[in-house]
Amino acid sequence: MTQTTPVRPVCDARSAPAPPPPRTQARPARGKLRAPPTHRALRSSPVDPLTEKQIRASFVNSTKGEAARLRLPLGFAELPWTDLDFLGWVDPGAPLRAHLVVPGADERPLGVSLRVPALGRTSAMKSSLCQVCLTAHASSGVSLFTAPLAGQRGRQGNTVGIYLCADLACPLYVRGRRQPQLRSGRQEESLTTEERVTRLRTNLDAFTAKVVDG
Template identity: 60%
Template structure:
């Protein structure tokens, strides 16, 4: 696994999870998040046969940031347990650069910034992002129970 470039310099205080694209395999990404009393790591892949649109506006399912074109990717994770061993996956639409935490906090701006301004307070946007990520991770872990 290739770790993200500049790992030590990341704005850790602003990250709800760590996510990065594998520079050696652009269709593979990694996501590491706090979960209960520990952490969870998930390998994400762009499903084969998925076409990326460069003309449509898309919205991340986790942080609800709108992006033009290919700024959001469908990423799939293998389910935990027996379903995952059988090849079953669960997918979600995520910011292509996995920088959801930075978009929510205004540390990074989508190219659509200003067109759709959020009215929720920052704390509520952060809580929504964490809830949405937890819901996706719940689906990944479903087969483990």
């Protein structure tokens, strides 16, 4: 049995830590995993509009066949690229899989495939924090996502886990373009929008580094 490695987010004094991800069971690899690129740092600007070909070629922890079979997000042609620090979506054709594509330091996109847990019972009276954008949601608004590591360790079934907004819309939450559903009022932060965006990118960079570096 292998252990999912939690990612420690950057947060301010008002943010409560998310619970550590549980262990995951190793799974046999399907096909040959693609070698990870040498870049992993995020740029300081939002995602440039990407083509379908760029997205499918970007994944570092899935096979070419898996990348070819994934379905792009609904409304792909109308995505608000200027508000996106990364492109994230749950696969419309495979709801237990999700995908992240982030801008790399050398201008090439870096894609990470994720596994989505099966839905269980949640309580709307509880709140959970996303470990990337630190948005508070009702418990159903945050999910544990796990990513196979790139390279040999990924082929051995090792993964890294992180709690994320279930709809992967972190960039929209930090900019106020989308509001989380909560029974109680939303707690306001003292950080500016720019500071929240920087924190999001720092936390996401830490997660993608875990995937790429294994």
